[in-house]
Amino acid sequence: MNNKYKYPNVSIRKSVLRGKCPRCGIGALYRNFIILKDYCDGCKLSNRSIDPGDGASFFVILIVGIFIVGGALLLEVFIRPSYYIHAIIWTPMCFLLPLLILRQLKSALIYREYSIKKDFINSNED
Template sequence: MSENYYPDLSPLKTGIAGTCPRCGRGKLFDGYLTLAEKCRSCGLSYEFADGGDGAAWFVMLFVCVAGVGSILGVEAAYSPPYWVHALIAVPVLIVLPLLLLRPVKGVLINQQWKADAREGRLGK
């Protein structure tokens, strides 16, 4: 094998782990959601990455459906007082997006690299 060989890695696995889409070893993020400039292991530049609002949109969609659905289910099944809803639902609706945002952003960026997706341009 040559030095430039990189295995075909799953964007799902590397994205959830927050690692480089090419080598799977270097960190994808410098901070919580801040992308690193490049992979410290293989040197892949992350300039291609356009995180945008896609991860936030997917996380909001999932959390709203799951969170509100479970709140309505608890209300229908047990009819607890409002303070019980506040005690359970508010932390869930805050903590769940915080837990999901980074892995979802990692998956979307790693899928973008794997599909060689680029910004759309009009050809002349």
């Protein structure tokens, strides 16, 4: 059987938001919060060939940096709070925002990379 029909397209929403395998949509991509599994539990897809490396970290730093620096500048220009208020607002944001978006961005890069390589990956696994 052709793998094109064996593995129907998984929606990007299911793969990215839920952290599921981009090929089968059943197996979890992550072992703990952010550590990528070696193989998918559902379809035995090796995640070594689609690991995005530090690509997601770059986008997290970029997005969080723009948000925090921009937010701090806007707050300072319009409200001018004391530096303690800035520290209370922006220090937790530096830790929470990356935790919120890192997993989704990493999943999005994995989904994109799998979408590009899927014909090659699926043809080599028979």
